[in-house]
Amino acid sequence: MPSTPRRSTKQRSIVLEIVARAKTHPTAEEVFTIARKKLPEISLATVYRNLHLLAEEGKIREVQFEGSTLRYDGMTMEHEHFCCRSCGVVEDLPVSLPAATVASIQSQLGAIIERYSLDYYGVCQRCKESAA
Amino acid sequence: MPSTPRRSTKQRSIVLEIVARAKTHPTAEEVFTIARKKLPEISLATVYRNLHLLAEEGKIREVQFEGSTLRYDGMTMEHEHFCCRSCGVVEDLPVSLPAATVASIQSQLGAIIERYSLDYYGVCQRCKESAA
DNA sequence: TTATTATTAGTAATTATTCCTATTAACTAA
DNA sequence: TTAGTTAATAGGAATAATTACTAATAATAA
Ligand SMILES: [Mn+2]
Ligand SMILES: [Mn+2]
Ligand SMILES: [Zn+2]
Ligand SMILES: [Zn+2]
Numbered sequence: 001m002p003s004t005p006r007r008s009t010k011q012r013s014i015v016l017e018i019v020a021r022a023k024t025h026p027t028a029e030e031v032f033t034i035a036r037k038k039l040p041e042i043s044l045a046t047v048y049r050n051l052h053l054l055a056e057e058g059k060i061r062e063v064q065f066e067g068s069t070l071r072y073d074g075m076t077m078e079h080e081h082f083c084c085r086s087c088g089v090v091e092d093l094p095v096s097l098p099a100a101t102v103a104s105i106q107s108q109l110g111a112i113i114e115r116y117s118l119d120y121y122g123v124c125q126r127c128k129e130s131a132a
Numbered sequence: 133m134p135s136t137p138r139r140s141t142k143q144r145s146i147v148l149e150i151v152a153r154a155k156t157h158p159t160a161e162e163v164f165t166i167a168r169k170k171l172p173e174i175s176l177a178t179v180y181r182n183l184h185l186l187a188e189e190g191k192i193r194e195v196q197f198e199g200s201t202l203r204y205d206g207m208t209m210e211h212e213h214f215c216c217r218s219c220g221v222v223e224d225l226p227v228s229l230p231a232a233t234v235a236s237i238q239s240q241l242g243a244i245i246e247r248y249s250l251d252y253y254g255v256c257q258r259c260k261e262s263a264a
Numbered sequence: 265t266t267a268t269t270a271t272t273a274g275t276a277a278t279t280a281t282t283c284c285t286a287t288t289a290a291c292t293a294a
Numbered sequence: 295t296t297a298g299t300t301a302a303t304a305g306g307a308a309t310a311a312t313t314a315c316t317a318a319t320a321a322t323a324a
Contacts, residue, residue, distance in 0.1 A: 007290045007301055028281080043304045048281065050302095064198060066249070069280065082241055093237060102252070105225060109214060110257035117198070118250045120234075125242035139270055139321050160312080175273045180312065201311065 006053075011035075011042050015050040019060045020074035025081075025090045027069050065090065065119060078115075084124035086131075091124065138185075143167075143174050147182040151192045152206035157213075157222045159201050197222065197251060210247075216256035218263075223256070 018034050019026065026034070032047045051072055054060045061073040065083050071090075080093040097118065106113045123131075150166050151158065158166070164179045183204055186192045193205040197215050203222075212225040229250065238245045255263070 005291085005301075009290075009302065011303070041304070043306095045282080045305080046303055062198070064196060066194070066196060082237070082243060082245070084243070085246075091241065093241075095237065105214070105227065105252060106254075109223065109225075110260070111214060111216070111254055112260055113214070113252045113254040114217075115254070116250065116252040118248065120237060120245045120248045122238075122243055122245040122247070128242070128244055137270075137322085141271065141321075143272070173273070175275090177274080177313080178272060181271085 010039060011046050012050045012053070014038050014042070015047055016054055016059060019051070019054070019072045022072075022074060025063055025071040025073050027071050029069075031072065063117075066121065080118040080120070082120040082122070082124070084127055085121060086123050086127035089124055089126075093120070142171060143178050144182045144185070146170050146174070147179055148186055148191060151183070151186070151204045154204075154206060157195055157203040157205050159203050163204065195249075198253065212250040212252070214252045214254070214256070216259055217253060218255050218259040221256055221258075225252070 014035050015031060018031050022031075022034075024030075028044070028048050028051055031051065032042070032044050035042050035047060051060070051062075055062050055072070058076060061076060063071050063073045063081065065071065065081070075092060078096050080095055082091045082093055083089070084091075097116065102113055102116065146167050147163060150163050154163075154166075156162075160176070160180050160183055163183065164174070164176050167174050167179060183192070183194075187194050187204070190208060193208060195203050195205045195213065197203065197213070207224060210228050212227055214223045214225055215221070216223075229248065234245055234248065
């Protein structure tokens with residue numbers, strides 16, 4: 001199957017750059033707002049389209065946390081997240097489940113596990129301390 | 133803080149019963165369709181309202197898997213999920229992360245971890261075998 | 265009973281996302 | 295270069311999921 005030729009556009013590279021640089025796991029709307037500063041005529045549909053394309057290509061990742069709309073993550077290596085229910089901050093955790101844990105579940109189920117998503121929820125250090 | 137008095141209604145108990153019995157992690161719309169069979173005049177807004185209330189009271193749980201709308205889970209004890217990307221089935225996993233793993237991340241972050249969500253994605257046994 | 269008001273049905277409104285289409289511009293090959 | 299091809303875009307309409315609104319209803323308390 002011949003893959004669709006892909007053209008390189010200002011719009012696409014700006015969207016990628018924004019997500020790659022961001023440390024906040026921005027929503028499509030947030031990416032759009034930032035993108036407008038560099039390219040005032042860019043449209044929201046273009047942002048959505050490119051976010052999907054870039055995710056499909058593995059250049060960014062889609063992440064979904066509870067009670068929030070879909071967000072985008074420029075860190076493409078496997079990692080986990082912590083979300084603060086008080087201030088909403090999302091922190092990256094460079095850990096990952098032991099391969100043995102995943103393998104054990106896989107054989108229990110007789111399934112193929114391709115990936116997983118692990119998100120912790122609670123109160124971050126800052127919020128914990130300011131509440132004390 | 134005086135908690136709002138809560139009345140017991142047919143609508144609410146039917147919604148609870150449906151989610152508690154279901155093994156499919158149904159969406160609000162699916163709960164609505166089933167509820168109509170028992171109570172044809174029940175409205176969609178009532179289903180949504182009661183799903184939120186019941187989740188708040190801890191009698192059911194909201195679960196969100198990638199690429200899907202919010203779903204509801206009658207299994208209230210802590211557990212994990214496996215989602216098949218081929219047939220869409222969601223299986224319950226009665227396992228949970230070792231307390232030591234959670235405690236370690238908690239102390240690394242200086243945060244309070246209240247709960248976590250762990251979802252595995254891949255191809256279930258049935259789909260794996262039928263593809264062979 | 266009767267009064268109070270939480271809850272409901274039905275519908276309008278909102279939010280997030282996707283779809284549509286005429287136009288633009290990235291690439292290709294002369 | 296230039297001209298042809300068509301992927302990609304801007305802008306707006308359409309859709310899907312959820313929430314908000316409101317007059318009527320019914321669960322509870324007095
Ligand atoms: Mn991340
Ligand atoms: Mn479950
Ligand atoms: Zn916080
Ligand atoms: Zn399957």
